[in-house]
Amino acid sequence: MITPTSQANRPLALLPYHTRLIAFLKRHDPDLWRWFASAKQRAIQAEEVRFDLLKSAYRIDRESQRELYQLADEVVGTLQLSAPITIYQAQNPAGLNASLVYLPDEIHLVMHGPIARQLTGRELRGLLGHELAHYLLWHDWNGDLLTAADMLVAFTKDSRAHPAHFATWRLLRLYNEIVCDRGALLVAGDVRDVISMLVKVETGVEEIDPDRYLRQADEICARGPTTTQGISHPEAFIRARAIKLWADADQGADTKITAMIETAGELGELDLLSQEVFAGWTRRVIDQLLAHKWFQTETNLAHARLYFEDYTPPEAAISDSTLASDIRLHRPSARDYFCFVLLDFVSSDRDLDEPTLAAALSIAEQLGIKDRYVELARQELRLRKNQLEKLDDRKLKVLEEADRAAAAAP
Numbered sequence: 250m251i252t253p254t255s256q257a258n259r260p261l262a263l264l265p266y267h268t269r270l271i272a273f274l275k276r277h278d279p280d281l282w283r284w285f286a287s288a289k290q291r292a293i294q295a296e297e298v299r300f301d302l303l304k305s306a307y308r309i310d311r312e313s314q315r316e317l318y319q320l321a322d323e324v325v326g327t328l329q330l331s332a333p334i335t336i337y338q339a340q341n342p343a344g345l346n347a348s349l350v351y352l353p354d355e356i357h358l359v360m361h362g363p364i365a366r367q368l369t370g371r372e373l374r375g376l377l378g379h380e381l382a383h384y385l386l387w388h389d390w391n392g393d394l395l396t397a398a399d400m401l402v403a404f405t406k407d408s409r410a411h412p413a414h415f416a417t418w419r420l421l422r423l424y425n426e427i428v429c430d431r432g433a434l435l436v437a438g439d440v441r442d443v444i445s446m447l448v449k450v451e452t453g454v455e456e457i458d459p460d461r462y463l464r465q466a467d468e469i470c471a472r473g474p475t476t477t478q479g480i481s482h483p484e485a486f487i488r489a490r491a492i493k494l495w496a497d498a499d500q501g502a503d504t505k506i507t508a509m510i511e512t513a514g515e516l517g518e519l520d521l522l523s524q525e526v527f528a529g530w531t532r533r534v535i536d537q538l539l540a541h542k543w544f545q546t547e548t549n550l551a552h553a554r555l556y557f558e559d560y561t562p563p564e565a566a567i568s569d570s571t572l573a574s575d576i577r578l579h580r581p582s583a584r585d586y587f588c589f590v591l592l593d594f595v596s597s598d599r600d601l602d603e604p605t606l607a608a609a610l611s612i613a614e615q616l617g618i619k620d621r622y623v624e625l626a627r628q629e630l631r632l633r634k635n636q637l638e639k640l641d642d643r644k645l646k647v648l649e650e651a652d653r654a655a656a657a658a659p
Contacts, residue, residue, distance in 0.1 A: 261382065261431055263390060265503055266424045266511075269522055270417065271393045274400055285403070286396040295352050302350055306337035306359050317365060321358065324377040327436045328385065332356045346450050347376050349383040351395070356384055367455065372446040375437035379446075382432025386425055397421065416520035422481045423510050430492045440496040444489045451485040459489075466490050476512040483510065513579035516586055527583075530576045531590060532557060533569055537612050538594050540567045541648070543655040544608065548598040566652075573615050588613065588622045592629055604651035607644035610637075 263271075275282050311318045314336065321334050334356040339348075342361035350357040358380055365373060387395040398421060404414040433443045444459035466486035469475060477483040483491070487509045494502040512518075519527065535553050539545055539562040553560040578584045591609040598605070606626075613622035623637050640647070 261385060261428060261435065263386075263394065264424050264428060264506075266420060266507070266522070267394060267397075267428075270421060271397050273522055273525065274397050278400075281400065282396060285399045286392065298350060298352055302337065302357060302359075306339050309336045309338060309360075320370070320373060321377055324374060324381055324436050325356070328378070328381055328432065330356065330381065330384065332384070332388075334358060336360065344450075345453060347380050349380045351384060351387045353388070356381065364450070367449060367453075368446060369442070371437050371439065371442040372449065375433035375443045375446045376450070378436030379429045379433040382429035382435075383425065385432065386428060394425075412517055413519055413521050413524050416514075416518055417522070419480055420511065420520050423477060423479060423483055426482050426488065427491050427506060427510070430488055431495055434492055434496060440493055443492055447485050447488055447492075462486070463489055463493060475509060477510055513577060515580050516582040527586075528557075530572075531587075532560075533572055533575075534587060534590055534612060534616075535560070535594070536563050536567060537569060537572070537615075538591075538608055539563065540565075541604070541608060541652060541655070543604060543651050544594075546598050546600075549594060552594060552597040573617060576616060578616070578618065584618050584621055585625070587616060588618055588625050591622060592625060595626070596630060603640065604647055606637075606640055607647040607651075610641050610644050611648065 309317070317336060318334075321336060325332075325334055332354045335358070337350075337357065337359045339359050339361045344362060345364045345367055346361040347364060348359045348361065350359060358377070364376070368376060387398075398418075401414060401418040401421060404410055405418050407414075430443060430447070433446065434440055437443050437446070441459040444462060445457040448454065448457045448459070448462055462485075466489050469486055470490065475487070477487050479487075482488075491502075491506045491509065494505055499505070516527075535556060539549065539553060545562050550560070550562065553562070576587070578587070591613060595605050595609050609622070609626075610619065613619040619641075623634075623641075626632055626637060627634060
């Protein structure tokens with residue numbers, strides 16, 4: 250953990266997404282987690298990285314760039330790192346930037362283009378602070394974030410990779426940049442220097458007015474909710490707003506940043522954590538159906554276990570008063586998904602007939618998707634419009650009668 254010396258006066262910490270992702274991966278595949286965290290795996294990777302670095306960059310010695318190394322050493326000290334630092338100049342750089350090549354207990358910093366000449370001293374401190382914060386992300390917290398990243402990279406390279414693996418890897422990288430910008434502030438000491446550094450790196454413009462750029466970012470966001478389209482880095486205006494929130498000690502910073510990073514995407518674009526959330530919502534919807542004793546036929550229980558192998562129905566009637574407010578149906582695919590979950594159970598055991606339809610209609614109404622559910626039910630179940638309308642009018646009575654009959658049964 251860092252003890253900062255800058256005006257922010259707060260240590261770096263993992264964001265909520267980081268901690269949730271680490272817990273998810275540890276819980277779902279502990280054996281694979283242990284393998285990726287193993288020292289043997291790290292040693293193999295380190296040798297490959299060192300060789301690639303020697304081939305792709307020029308290693309700068311301390312004697313030739315004393316001022317650069319002195320500044321880098323100051324940043325290392327500010328962040329209380331104990332690893333030695335080596336600086337390189339990239340061959341054939343694609344732009345102005347710097348990047349960290351991570352090796353355990355070694356800091357390898359690669360400069361891209363004439364970045365050191367383009368930035369002021371404080372801006373360069375911020376850039377170095379950002380990159381060395383990447384080292385902290387991989388090295389601290391027991392190396393858990395590095396293990397998570399290694400696992401996700403392996404998942405995305407597998408031919409069987411799911412879109413959720415790519416979505417998760419993308420979000421992890423985006424959130425890493427948010428934390429590392431905080432590292433830039435810790436060593437630069439002034440949020441204006443961090444913002445001017447970010448914009449210079451992104452645009453190549455030599456003179457930046459950070460206050461004007463913050464007003465520009467506010468103007469963008471004033472037009473409505475804005476979410477990053479970035480793959481590995483959020484847009485500069487999002488990063489500027491995020492670091493200003495942190496510098497101002499805004500109590501809602503993490504929530505506001507999440508809104509700028511995570512989009513309410515279509516169902517096929519969910520990351521692993523969002524998929525888990527959807528699974529939890531799905532189970533709660535199924536619980537609402539199977540809370541009715543008459544709904545707990547062998548066919549419906551078997552169908553529920555196609556969703557969740559360990560599924561057991563509620564022992565008594567339940568009231569899930571927050572279900573509708575918890576489930577976020579921002580996109581048509583999410584709305585249709587829950588409609589089809591209900592339709593699955595309506596059609597799985599047709600012997601139940603009217604009470605089953607009534608239960609599904611009641612839940613669809615609770616979730617605010619009744620109109621769409623009725624539309625799909627007419628298409629999929631070949632039901633007449635007036636047939637559903639009549640049932641909808643008396644659905645509560647149908648459910649009460651079915652529950653009463655089930656309770657009276659021997």
